[in-house]
Amino acid sequence: MKNTGMNFRHLYYFWVVAKEGSVTRAAERLGLAIQTVSTQLALLEQAIGKALFMQQGRRLVLTESGRLALAYADQIFLLGEQLQEALGEADSGKTRLTVGISDSLPKLTAFRLLEATMHLPNPVRLVCYEDQFEALLADLALHKLDVVLTDRSVRSGTTLRVFSHLLFESETIVVGAPKLAAKWAAGFPGKLNGAPFLLPTRNNALRGRIDEWFELHDVRPDVVGEFEDNALLNTFGRRGAGLFFAPAALASDLAEQFGALLVGPVPQVREQFYAISNERKIKHPAVEAILSAVHQGAFNAP
Numbered sequence: 001m002k003n004t005g006m007n008f009r010h011l012y013y014f015w016v017v018a019k020e021g022s023v024t025r026a027a028e029r030l031g032l033a034i035q036t037v038s039t040q041l042a043l044l045e046q047a048i049g050k051a052l053f054m055q056q057g058r059r060l061v062l063t064e065s066g067r068l069a070l071a072y073a074d075q076i077f078l079l080g081e082q083l084q085e086a087l088g089e090a091d092s093g094k095t096r097l098t099v100g101i102s103d104s105l106p107k108l109t110a111f112r113l114l115e116a117t118m119h120l121p122n123p124v125r126l127v128c129y130e131d132q133f134e135a136l137l138a139d140l141a142l143h144k145l146d147v148v149l150t151d152r153s154v155r156s157g158t159t160l161r162v163f164s165h166l167l168f169e170s171e172t173i174v175v176g177a178p179k180l181a182a183k184w185a186a187g188f189p190g191k192l193n194g195a196p197f198l199l200p201t202r203n204n205a206l207r208g209r210i211d212e213w214f215e216l217h218d219v220r221p222d223v224v225g226e227f228e229d230n231a232l233l234n235t236f237g238r239r240g241a242g243l244f245f246a247p248a249a250l251a252s253d254l255a256e257q258f259g260a261l262l263v264g265p266v267p268q269v270r271e272q273f274y275a276i277s278n279e280r281k282i283k284h285p286a287v288e289a290i291l292s293a294v295h296q297g298a299f300n301a302p
Contacts, residue, residue: 008076010044013037014052015073018062095120097286098127100136102150104204106246107231108253109273110149113167116293117286124286132228137162140278147287148276152205165275165282167294170247172206172271174263175254177240181261184243188264189217196242197221201228209269210245216268234258247271 017026017037027034045052052066062070097117101110110128117124129136129145136148141160153164174188175181184195200207214221224242227233237244238258245266246254254260275287282288 010040010047011069011073011076013040014044014069015077017041017053017060018066018070018073022060094123094125095286096125096127096146097284098144098146099129100139100145100148101128101130102133102136102148102152103130103229104133104200104206105149105151105230105273106234106250108250108257109247112250112253113149113273113275113290113294116289120286120289122285137276140276143278146277146284147282150274150276151271153272153274154276162276162278163280165277165291167273167275167291168249169270169272170249172245172266172269173248173251174243174266175237175246175251175260176243176263177238177259178261180240180243181263185263189219189266192217192219192221194220194222196224198225198227198233198236198242198244199223200230200233200245201226203228206245206269206271213266213269234260245269 013026013030016029017023020026020029023034023037023041027037030037041052048065048069050065051063052069053060054063055061099114114126114128117126129139131139133148133150133152136145136150137154137158137160139145140148140162148162153166154160154162176184180196184192199210202208213219222242225233225236227236233244236242237260243263244260246260248265251262255262275282275290277284277287282291
């Protein structure tokens with residue numbers, strides 16, 4: 001491999017300049033002279049043979065090469081921070097669990113799954129990231145995450161070497177704020193025509209099953225909102241904006257935390273929850289605790 005003469009000090013100065021948007025502000029942050037930072041930046045550009053910044057008015061903006069370099073620098077310094085934290089946790093006896101949570105996963109479900117990690121003999125430090133399903137799978141494949149919790153399995157034929165583990169399956173229920181629930185519970189489900197509903201977007205695994213259920217019962221709902229983020233959907237539901245579907249296993253939690261009352265059961269629509277890992281057999285002790293709690297009926301899923 002050719003030695004370009006680039007070192008991490010040069011890269012770090014570049015990273016700070018990129019974040020600050022100015023050599024002057026970067027020099028202030030680093031406690032160095034402006035000339036020193038400019039010299040280090042010039043050495044980096046000389047080493048790689050490409051300009052990383054260009055002048056735009058009074059501002060420095062990244063070139064295409066600069067944007068690429070910044071993406072790698074972000075990863076390098078993030079990994080450095082994670083390494084330092086991991087070594088510190090190892091000294092403290094803590095186990096680190098980095099979890100990706102799909103934005104379509106009900107937050108109560110995520111909490112109930114992760115709750116099992118709080119009762120282990122060795123303390124666990126949870127680091128949770130929320131994102132779209134595909135982005136989380138990419139991070140998992142790059143070993144940035146230990147596990148992904150989601151409501152869908154990985155499609156067969158994917159080139160990513162990741163594996164789906166079914167945690168549990170739950171029937172769903174229709175719930176709503178007290179006034180709405182009282183109005184629409186009578187005659188459920190036959191008299192739901194025109195009922196206001198908050199639904200997941202069509203890229204959600206559950207949406208197709210819900211639409212089939214509406215068709216089966218000849219229900220034509222008034223769809224007042226579609227949400228990719230389940231937490232936002234629940235917030236609107238809590239405020240009485242519409243009825244919504246939820247896992248039956250969380251009925252008591254929904255009533256306690258959101259004041260959402262049962263309108264009616266929907267046994268035909270079942271929701272599945274998965275842990276996705278890099279290994280066919282999960283070995284992380286905290287994830288094993290989640291699996292154990294599920295298998296022992298912690299969710300009392302129907």
